Amino acid sequence: MKLLKLTKLVAIATVTVSSLTSSLTMAADGKVYRLKMAESWNTNFPIFGDAPREMARLAEEMSDGRIKITIDSANKHKAPFGVFDMVRSGQYDLGHSASYYWKGKVPNTLYFTTMPFGMTAPEQYGWFYYGGGQALSNKVYNKFGLMSFPGGNTGNQMGGWFQKEINSVDDLKGLKMRIPGFAGEVLAKLGAKPTNIPSGELFTALERRTIDALEWVGPSLDLRMGFHKIAPYYYTGWHEPATELQFLVNQRKWKRLPDDIRTILKTAMKLSAYDMYIQSYHESAENWAKMKSEFPNIQVKSFPKDVMSAMYKANQELLDEKSAEDPLAKEIIDSQQSYMKKARVWTNISDRAYLDSVDAVEQ
Template sequence: MKKLLVFLTVLATFSVSLFADENKVYRLKLASSYESTMPILGSLSDELKKLVETMSNGRLQIRVDTPTKHKAPFAIYDMVKNGQYDLGYTASYYYKGKDSTNMLFTTTPFGMTTDEQRAWWHFGGGKELSEKFYSKQNLKEFHILNSGMQMGGWFRKEINSVEDLKGLKIRIPGFGGEVMSRLGAAINTIPIGELYMSLEMGTIDAVEWVSPSFDMSLGFSKIANYYYTGWQEPASENQVVVNLDVWNKLPKDLQAILQAALAEVSSRGQDKVFYENAVIWDEMKEKYPNVQVKSFPPEVMAALKKATNEILEEEAAKNPMFKEVLESQRAFLKKARAWTMISDFAYLENTNIK
């Protein structure tokens, strides 16, 4: 009888504990690099918050702080790593100065397309390399939006030769900025909210942002008539990083909910970018008749690609982790690009889709 009572007491205690855990509310703080008013990018953290809270029936709640609140849009990794925030929404190439490997998890000039990059990350060893790299920073990385092929930027003057890049004042982030700098351009890191005024006042001669769905509402077309096609960000991945200690303390079901919500937001966001790009492009000639769409001359593209490869090799020579990730990407790209060319590219070329 005594043993039965002890057993029933233990069982009751366990049941109460289990019930309490099932009803415990986990509250996380997320810092974003983007203001909520920014097209597409600004809405994703709130979409993630709502979806997570709905899926978890309120057990997992997220507070979103934008740069207006935390004042540090490009210090997200440090704030999450050090525990000031639990999650961060940003793009890894903003942190190239801390470790050049970061930029490989966003995109590189002349690199993989969105399909190629996502396939590499999920099935070609990218996820494992991400975990190896970010765990050393007390972070766990997830995708939240791949904005796809980006345009080459808005220019006040036409670019006809490599000489035209020398002395050009341009806002362009990440590796693309380093490549432009090597060809003589003056790179400016103006905050996003000040780009239009800087372009209008002549502080910069050109600005690279994203693509029509992001760019047109910012008004660049009113000042810079030349809109160039891209080379610098063929598959720009934005991430949500989670403090690794916080992640490990979350129950498994809440981990799964957060992952599933991120995947859903990422998929919808990518589709939205494509849709809005298509709609805006269809209206381009009518609504923005002053805009002249250009591609950089072959001479300029060759110089940009040469500088890109030189910098990649230099980084690989001094950073073993960078080299490991780069070699993994290159090995997969060699296989993936052959399929891209014989599938999507051949279809478009042979059927003359317009």
Template sequence: MRFILCILCLSASVVFAESKIYTLTLASSWGEQIPILGSAPYKVAKLAEEMSQGRLIIKVDLPQKHKAPLGIMDMVKEGLYDIGYTTPVYYKGKDYKLVFFMTVPFGMTTTEQYAWYYYGGGKTLSEKVYAPHGLISYPGGSVGISMGGWFKKEIVSLEDLKGLKIRISGQGGDVMARLGVNALSTSPGELYMAMETGLLDAVEWISPAFDMAMGFHKVAPYYYTGWSKPSGEGQYLVNQKKFHTLPQDLKRILESAIKITARELLDESNDANAKTWAKMQHEYPHIKINHFPKEVMNALKKAAHEVEEEQANKDALYKEILESQRSYIAKIRPWSMMGEVDYLSEIAK
């Protein structure tokens, strides 16, 4: 009888453990007004709750609530939030190596970067970077390649960049600064007003679906093709201590919810960009799609190389990641060119 009672007690404790509800808090860098990015963390929360049958609840706070869209990393590190939805380049001032886990100028495309992350050693390098911060980082979904930005005046030479005030994030800002540009890190919610009032002469944001929602096409007619962000990767930062309080199944559920949503975000972004670009061409024929002059592109490439070499000389782990990405590009780029690029070139003839 005592044995049976023990078995019943043990069974009851297992049921109780399995029915315990775990609640996590999440802070996002982007509000609901930002297409796709604004709704992404809610999708993670919904999936996690469904897959866990209500045992894992994620409460999402947007910038309107926490007031720190560019301070997500610190809030998660300090335990003010359990999860942060943001992008690595916002925090290059804290640790310059973080830029590699979003994108770097003239770097890998989205498909190349995901291949590097999961199969080329990128995930291991990411863990080496984030562990000292007490954080776990998960790819949060790429919006694909970003455009080069909206400019009020046409760029025809290097001289046109001198003194130009542009909002540009990540390593691209440091590259442009070497060409005499005043690169600023204006928060997303202030960008349109800054352009309209003349505080900014140009703004590099994302791509058609995201840019049109911000209204940049109303104040700047020149839309330049991209170079600084060939892959716009977001991320979910998870407080390491909090993560390890979760049961094993809920850890896997959280990771799966993030990975599923990340994949959907890329697909949704591509679809939205196609639809929005068609609409922009029809409704706003004044928009002029430009490529930066060859002189400017050559100068940008040279400056990007200089920035990378300087950082590599100061930080051994930065150098290790840089060499890893360069080595992987050398391996995968011939296939990228032979595959999609040659295919698109051939059918366009």
């Protein structure tokens, strides 16, 4: 009996080893998967451009060279706001951009970047990965043969650079401002004239007074753009508390990839997205200190309470309108609002209470 049991165990072990060896052989079949990615940023654009390159590096390293990703920047493919269509058509397998850039063609895409008065970065990541956000993203993008994954977060963004001080809601009327996404619709409701301009054209547009104000990111990227030279008022944020970029994936191409390659790509995207969040936070801290010491003429402002109240009210009215117009928009908005309400309680008990307590002691 003991010999029979031993024989069975050896047989099971042999089958297991054989299966494992077969899997490893398949995983190391030597085939190289060459993918092309289009990004919305120019060559060597810091932080934003670092994320897709880090993703490509990680994918190649983790696959032992079986994944090779070529990245074409906006100054090569000439279509910074055309990444959606280029990946959808199969011209590119992957894209790196921002979901709210596509609101003109697919309005429900804008909710997956950030929302005014919305979630912070940790709250938004919790919603996306564990609170149903990914499933809702799939509902929006799958209709177009695409998949979207988080592509790097800037954290809370500044409210923008203004050539004139904002003292009342009336100062927003007729204001020409580069501001994309839902925030642009909020300002339009208050009489402003929002527009979207590629990053490479922002300084010139502000300098030539094509626009009166702009928001870009925050100290992590804004100082090197030179906006402070022509717009001295730098306002704190309200509109993008957790701006998440995206990796777009052509679904047909994705389905043709082996399971292990898909797993490696998802892991590389997730790691590089988180790394961008860390990098952006670090650079903001470094550049804020630099700004205060080297550029004392920059006037940091917060919008007056009546302006903030007007923007908040306009935002809520727009959310109600979107929910009434489109069942899927309502599903996304309700999901985000519900998750934020729950997560914010913990944010207040943890982060806000801690910071308030420390401030009280230090003062």
